[in-house]
Amino acid sequence: xxxxxxxNSVPVPRLDVRIxxxxxKLTVAGPEHVFxxxxxxxxxxxxxxxxxxxxxxxxxxxxxxxxxxxxxxxxTAEALMELVEHGLLTLxxxxx
Amino acid sequence: xxDTPLITLEDLRTHGLLPDTYKxxxxxxxxxxxxxxxxxxxxxxxxxxxxxxxRPTTNPHPIALRPDTLSVEILTVDGCRWDVEYWMDAQVDQxxxxxxxxxxxxxxxxxxxxxxxxxxxxxxxxxxxxxTGEEWLTGRVADLRTSAxxxxxxxRGLNFADVAVEDAVGQMESGDIESAVLSARIAFGFxxxxxxxxxxxxxxxxxxxxxxxxxxxxxEVSFDEYWALESMQSLDPAAPGKWVEEVVMxxxxxxxxxxxxxxx
Numbered sequence: 001x002x003x004x005x006x007x008n009s010v011p012v013p014r015l016d017v018r019i020x021x022x023x024x025k026l027t028v029a030g031p032e033h034v035f036x037x038x039x040x041x042x043x044x045x046x047x048x049x050x051x052x053x054x055x056x057x058x059x060x061x062x063x064x065x066x067x068x069x070x071x072x073x074x075x076t077a078e079a080l081m082e083l084v085e086h087g088l089l090t091l092x093x094x095x096x
Numbered sequence: 097x098x099d100t101p102l103i104t105l106e107d108l109r110t111h112g113l114l115p116d117t118y119k120x121x122x123x124x125x126x127x128x129x130x131x132x133x134x135x136x137x138x139x140x141x142x143x144x145x146x147x148x149x150x151r152p153t154t155n156p157h158p159i160a161l162r163p164d165t166l167s168v169e170i171l172t173v174d175g176c177r178w179d180v181e182y183w184m185d186a187q188v189d190q191x192x193x194x195x196x197x198x199x200x201x202x203x204x205x206x207x208x209x210x211x212x213x214x215x216x217x218x219x220x221x222x223x224x225x226x227x228t229g230e231e232w233l234t235g236r237v238a239d240l241r242t243s244a245x246x247x248x249x250x251x252r253g254l255n256f257a258d259v260a261v262e263d264a265v266g267q268m269e270s271g272d273i274e275s276a277v278l279s280a281r282i283a284f285g286f287x288x289x290x291x292x293x294x295x296x297x298x299x300x301x302x303x304x305x306x307x308x309x310x311x312x313x314x315x316e317v318s319f320d321e322y323w324a325l326e327s328m329q330s331l332d333p334a335a336p337g338k339w340v341e342e343v344v345m346x347x348x349x350x351x352x353x354x355x356x357x358x359x360x
Contacts, residue, residue: 015344016265018258019351026352046352050345 006077007055009091011048017088033086040065041079048089054080103140105228112151113169113180119143120229124220125179131307137177139220143232149182160211161190183217191217192239197359200244200251208252212300218245219299246293247357253290254354257283257347264340277336280343284325287347291316294354316353317346 018029026037026045037045043064047057058073065072083089103123108114114121125139126132142149149167150156156165167182191214193199199209210218221240226233260283267276285302288309292298295312309322324330325346331339 013348015268015341016258016262017348019348020254020356021352021354022356022358 006081006091007058007073008053009093010051010053011057011080011084011089012050012092013048013089014087028083028088030086030088033088035083035086035088040075044076044079054091103138103227107173108140108142108180111171111173113140113142113171113178115142115144115147115149115182117145117147118229119145119185120232121227122224122229122233123227124224126304128225129223131304137179140178140180141217141220141224142180142182143188143229144182144184146184146186148184154182157213159187159213160209161187161214163187166213181217188217188236192236192243195240195243195245195248197244197247200248201359208255210248210252215249215298215300222298244357244359245298246296249293249298250290250354251356253286253288253293254351254356257286257290257351260286261344261347264344268337268340273336273340276340277331280340281328283347284343287350288322288326291350291354317349321346 013028014030016031020027024038026042028035028037028045040061044057044061047060052060054077055073058076059069061067061076062069062072067075080089080091084091105114105121108121120141120143122141122143123139124141126136127138148163148165149169151169153169153171155168155170157168158164159166163184166187169178169180169182171178171180191210194209194214195218218240221233221237224233224237260279264276264279264283267273267279285305288305289300291314292305292308292312295314297308297312299308306323306326309319313319325343328339330342
């Protein structure tokens with residue numbers, strides 16, 4: 001599935017994800033994998049609220065970092081897909 | 097603090113509550129914080145040296161220290177209940193040894209060895225009023241300030257909240273929604289305690305949590321948002337799982353905002 005095709009999905013963190021903040025970074029741990037988030041991916045993570053779509057988050061990133069919306073949505077989708085693949089997020093279809 | 101009854105050493109001596117030797121005697125608890133009411137007890141702390149206070153009237157409370165009991169006297173004076181705890185100085189040393197930076201960095205659950213007695217004791221040190229032994233009290237509070245006390249309580253709250261969240265999620269997945277609601281309540285309490293500890297409001301008693309929240313006024317989560325969950329305003333008996341999810345999101349938000357401290 002292309003990133004643009006994912007754009008209407010809503011990223012939702014696992015309910016039991018463990019999070020710690022230290023030295024400006026977030027450590028996010030699922031049952032098997034641990035990620036350290038900083039920079040843009042950290043900003044993306046913070047924008048996840050259970051209702052924003054990837055497109056919404058990409059638009060916010062576009063404003064924040066002054067990059068074209070399409071590029072920001074692609075980058076957002078790519079970053080979030082990595083977290084999805086490691087079980088830290090699920091994607092909910094916008095029309096659910 | 098104005099409603100704190102005046103207790104003197106002579107009052108304690110009159111009631112047979114004062115040892116021959118002591119390092120400090122101080123008041124603390126809700127009355128000293130100004131949160132007391134007519135029914136509130138008065139918490140009196142007597143710090144002794146090598147001798148453990150023991151009388152026929154003494155209630156020995158089991159604690160995870162050596163000696164492994166805390167001597168407590170309870171009596172009512174002019175309608176006010178006095179709770180007098182006798183801590184040996186060596187016991188205080190042991191409590192403080194549980195919140196050192198070395199202990200914090202061991203990788204064990206930080207603050208996990210602290211019992212509720214010890215958490216209350218340390219919290220009440222921070223706003224105690226000395227009757228005598230001001231120097232002892234000042235020194236102990238200074239020890240506490242340079243220890244990993246705050247870091248330990250923050251980590252303790254976050255870790256225990258995680259455990260309770262895992263319980264809640266597992267119970268929801270198995271369809272045990274009522275248990276999930278109770279686990280979520282536990283998670284919420286630990287999470288709020290961690291948030292408040294990060295703002296130097298300590299203590300483990302849930303009954304004062306709203307008071308402590310008002311004082312700490314953490315910018316991360318408004319009082320109204322906190323109170324809505326604490327008082328379970330949005331719990332729909334027909335769909336309690338949604339409230340559980342709200343609590344889990346609250347815990348996640350707190351964990352995302354509260355900085356884990358490191359040794360200075």
